[in-house]
Amino acid sequence: MVEGAVTSGLDARCVVRRGEFRLDAAVRIEGGETVAVLGPNGSGKTTLVEALAGLIPLDAGRILLDGRVLDDPAAGVFVPPEGRRVGVVFQDYLLFPHLSVFENVAFGPRSQGRSRTEVRHRTRFWLERLDVADLGGRRPRDLSGGQRQRVALARALASGPALLLLDEPFAAVDASSRVQLRRALRDHLDGFEGPRLLITHDPTDAFLLADRIFVLQDGSVVQSGTADDIRLRPRTRYVADLVGTNFWLGEASDGMVSVGGHHLSVADRGMAGPVFVTVHPRAVAVYRRRPEGSPRNTWETVIVRIEHHGDRVRLQTGAPLPLTAEVTPGAVSALGLGAGSKVWVSVKATEIGVESA
Amino acid sequence: MRGSRRALRPPWPLAVAAVVGLALFVLPLAGLLLRVPWRDLVGLLTSEVTVDALRLSAVTSTAATVIAAVLGVPVAWVLARVEFPGRSLVRGLVLLPLVLPPVVGGAALLFAFGRRGPFGEPLYRLTGLVLPFSVAGVVLAVTFVSMPFLIVTVEGALRSLDPRFEGAAASLGAGRWTVFRRVTLPMVGPSLLSGMVLTWARALGEFGATVTFAGNLAGRTQTLPLAVFVQLEADRDAALALSLVMVVISLIVLVALRDRWWKAP
Numbered sequence: 013m014v015e016g017a018v019t020s021g022l023d024a025r026c027v028v029r030r031g032e033f034r035l036d037a038a039v040r041i042e043g044g045e046t047v048a049v050l051g052p053n054g055s056g057k058t059t060l061v062e063a064l065a066g067l068i069p070l071d072a073g074r075i076l077l078d079g080r081v082l083d084d085p086a087a088g089v090f091v092p093p094e095g096r097r098v099g100v101v102f103q104d105y106l107l108f109p110h111l112s113v114f115e116n117v118a119f120g121p122r123s124q125g126r127s128r129t130e131v132r133h134r135t136r137f138w139l140e141r142l143d144v145a146d147l148g149g150r151r152p153r154d155l156s157g158g159q160r161q162r163v164a165l166a167r168a169l170a171s172g173p174a175l176l177l178l179d180e181p182f183a184a185v186d187a188s189s190r191v192q193l194r195r196a197l198r199d200h201l202d203g204f205e206g207p208r209l210l211i212t213h214d215p216t217d218a219f220l221l222a223d224r225i226f227v228l229q230d231g232s233v234v235q236s237g238t239a240d241d242i243r244l245r246p247r248t249r250y251v252a253d254l255v256g257t258n259f260w261l262g263e264a265s266d267g268m269v270s271v272g273g274h275h276l277s278v279a280d281r282g283m284a285g286p287v288f289v290t291v292h293p294r295a296v297a298v299y300r301r302r303p304e305g306s307p308r309n310t311w312e313t314v315i316v317r318i319e320h321h322g323d324r325v326r327l328q329t330g331a332p333l334p335l336t337a338e339v340t341p342g343a344v345s346a347l348g349l350g351a352g353s354k355v356w357v358s359v360k361a362t363e364i365g366v367e368s369a
Numbered sequence: 370m371r372g373s374r375r376a377l378r379p380p381w382p383l384a385v386a387a388v389v390g391l392a393l394f395v396l397p398l399a400g401l402l403l404r405v406p407w408r409d410l411v412g413l414l415t416s417e418v419t420v421d422a423l424r425l426s427a428v429t430s431t432a433a434t435v436i437a438a439v440l441g442v443p444v445a446w447v448l449a450r451v452e453f454p455g456r457s458l459v460r461g462l463v464l465l466p467l468v469l470p471p472v473v474g475g476a477a478l479l480f481a482f483g484r485r486g487p488f489g490e491p492l493y494r495l496t497g498l499v500l501p502f503s504v505a506g507v508v509l510a511v512t513f514v515s516m517p518f519l520i521v522t523v524e525g526a527l528r529s530l531d532p533r534f535e536g537a538a539a540s541l542g543a544g545r546w547t548v549f550r551r552v553t554l555p556m557v558g559p560s561l562l563s564g565m566v567l568t569w570a571r572a573l574g575e576f577g578a579t580v581t582f583a584g585n586l587a588g589r590t591q592t593l594p595l596a597v598f599v600q601l602e603a604d605r606d607a608a609l610a611l612s613l614v615m616v617v618i619s620l621i622v623l624v625a626l627r628d629r630w631w632k633a634p
């Protein structure tokens with residue numbers, strides 16, 4: 013890229029050394045695009061957030077946001093956090109405990125020296141936008157996890173950021189409200205036009221909220237692409253373990269889920285309407301001949317690809333419902349499996365995860 | 370806590386020592402309270418010497434507390450947040466007045482800020498200000514002795530404050546001064562307040578540095594503790610009344626800080 017060329021979005025290569033640990037990650041995000049950085053604890057996710065927000069300086073690389081250089085150690089440029097216009101929803105939200113919800117959201121506009129009326133106007137707008145207008149007088153400690161998350165998002169957006177960073181936005185939320193919050197967050201993110209970076213260790217967050225996914229491991233991006241790219245073609249064993257779960261959108265009714273016209277029998281009979289369906293590759297059994305037994309979901313298909321990952325083999329099957337199965341190398345040779353082999357697969361109804369969408 | 374019955378009965382050597390130890394605190398206070406001339410109390414407390422000492426102590430302790438807050442918070446901030454060579458040396462220097470005999474502190478002040486001292490002389494030439502044996506001298510002496518309490522308290526609070534709150538404020542567009550003013554300071558507010566109460570209490574009780582640096586001029590530099598000392602010779606009842614005042618103030622300070630010190634385990 014030409015030096016100083018004006019482009020929209022984020023274009024960053026972040027190199028940060030911390031003792032033994034070294035983060036070296038390149039990320040590009042267009043305006044209106046959500047990119048998830050997926051990785052386990054200690055992979056460097058939070059370091060990446062801190063570097064982009066300007067809370068720690070880069071050791072090498074460069075951060076370019078809408079054509080502005082925010083950090084470039086080689087050129088001696090470092091824009092401090094208050095000059096970056098990078099909004100952050102922090103892991104545990106970090107709402108100021110001594111300020112009311114209203115004052116928390118007003119903090120950004122006020123710090124930017126806007127007029128009193130403008131601050132009030134802007135704050136009200138974002139409180140309403142995130143459905144927390146009625147909480148304005150409360151203290152953060154009196155809010156539920158979900159309310160805190162929305163206030164934190166309102167606070168970040170009210171400061172008028174050019175880039176939005178969300179660091180594990182569901183970490184402080186109990187599992188039961190996660191589904192609903194995820195949907196709400198997706199709607200709220202749609203209202204932000206700049207690039208959005210979502211940090212998470214949960215593949216489901218990444219699949220549902222992000223357009224593209226970067227998998228971070230030990231400070232490096234080991235794979236990037238769309239959810240399907242990564243899910244169906246994990247490049248390493250680690251990525252396969254992390255994101256290699258079969259994942260579909262379906263429609264549930266009467267203990268059945270329809271996924272692209274294919275019907276699966278599921279254990280939860282109470283589900284109805286749109287659902288996310290997950291099946292772990294280890295839960296898929298593969299046979300040469302039609303099996304007889306308890307599994308309610310059995311169908312004939314063909315193997316389209318075989319990948320060896322050490323002591324496990326991942327099989328990709330074709331129509332009617334493409335999925336990934338994980339078996340041992342021994343099973344592959346005993347059954348004589350290869351690309352093009354006709355097989356029967358089966359999945360127990362109890363092994364199918366169904367979550368309302 | 371409700372423990373087992375055994376835990377309630379201490380071994381007798383401990384029990385005896387504990388009783389003696391407590392007596393060490395209780396007996397002097399009891400002796401004081403037994404001798405207080407309750408009937409003449411009002412008259413004693415409104416005498417000129419007493420009122421002067423009370424007023425001077427209130428003014429100088431409060432002034433010292435304000436100065437300690439204005440100057441001590443920045444010192445605490447630097448010690449807690451800025452990494453520089455010799456930081457532990459500087460911290461030691463700041464804490465020195467806590468362990469230094471106050472008389473020595475007063476002597477040091479006298480050598481430095483006396484009219485012929487290396488700092489006192491230019492100060493006198495430039496402003497005509499003479500610190501020793503003046504009210505300003507009292508304030509300087511008690512500030513010297515009491516400010517470490519504020520610095521220690523605030524520095525501890527700054528260290529335990531999650532610095533990510535300040536990062537969050539900066540990411541919202543707040544400059545460093547705004548972050549300090551609107552996030553850091555309010556978040557350490559409770560500690561600052563209790564540091565100020567401690568500082569004020571220590572300033573009020575200051576004796577050695579004050580008498581050495583500012584002297585003991587009735588109506589001018591004679592603070593409450595100095596008045597108590599002098600009145601023990603001149604007018605025992607007045608000394609008792611003044612002592613009672615200081616006991617009451619100390620109790621009020623203890624109650625004010627109860628959340629900090631008395632938190633039941």
